Amino acid sequence: MAHNILEINNLSRQFKIGGMLLGKKIVAVDKVDLKLPGDKPQIMSIVGESGCGKTTLARMILRLQEPSSGDIRLDGTPLSHYDKRQHRKEFLKKVQPIFQNPFTSFSMRKTVDTYLFETALNLEIAKTKQEAQRIVSEVLHSVGLELNHISGKYPNQFSGGELQRISIARALIPKPSLIVADEPVAMIDASLRMNIVNLFKKLKDEYKVNFIYITHDLSTAYYVSDYIATMYRGQLIEFGDARNILNKPSHPYTELLLDSIPRVGKKWNEDMVLPDMEDKEYGLNGCKFANRCMYAQDICRSIDPNKVYIDPEHMVLCFKHNDYK
């Protein structure tokens, strides 16, 4: 039976904002179920406008944030297994992060090559300095850089694009099975974004590594994804094979987002965030998209839509598709 590299079941995370009495609850991630098949390496993009819960979901997968409820399994093993001190390195060998701002991923007082060597030695990927040098040269070469060009240099001597390549190289050192990249190109010059994202595609096959690529930038997700997960107000509202979703978006919100694709580099949140509506939508009964949906019916405003599987790998959370049940 095919196994899942990542399996997320009924995962939620709430935040309380404001005081004890007058504070309110934000459900940043709301009962998310997600499976990333492990038969071959995949790139899964998580897309959606600002505040929909992408980073909170990523941080829970990276064990940087505790879920309020639900569970996450990596290759069948619950993440709680890695809570034990003796298993923490094991986790870092399997799952690596790439963050939005490469300048905060590196210590400004340490040369970049030292940092890479330390990663190889601390994670026990290399036993000697020579072995670390061989591994670091190899990963740098894979991202289009050479060790002798970066040796002895500090992070501020690189451009954002170069430094992000170096953080990708760092993430590759343990040959992880999953890399979680949260908006990795958001701070990079628009003309260089596709180069970085295309690199994910190359590395996916070269290192047999799965990527979760979190982005606002639908145009980049369009070219590299095997799977697309769309989030809206904390909920996973559509998930499936990228080709199916791009050719036949089934949730009205995904449909709306896809209309923006031809405008390369466009960020969804520029047009679509309605901040004054956000808080109200979090607490709405029924479908959270109903106020913006041209297909909304009375039922959409009173009952939560259930998951409908258009095919075994294509899920949508919308009443419009209830005939497929």
Ligand SMILES: Nc1ncnc2c1ncn2[C@@H]1O[C@H](COP(=O)(O)OP(=O)(O)OP(=O)(O)O)[C@@H](O)[C@H]1O
């Ligand atoms: N530590 C926190 N405390 C309180 N609220 C939080 C916290 N972290 C996130 N939130 C809230 O949870 C919701 C989801 O935030 P999250 O950062 O996950 O969204 P996002 O999709 O990554 O947004 P962006 O595209 O802007 O990065 C937002 O309403 C946010 O304000």
Ligand code: SF4
């Ligand atoms: S459930 Fe109703 S309101 Fe929500 S997206 Fe579907 S049709 Fe629109």
Ligand SMILES: [Mg+2]
């Ligand atoms: Mg975010």
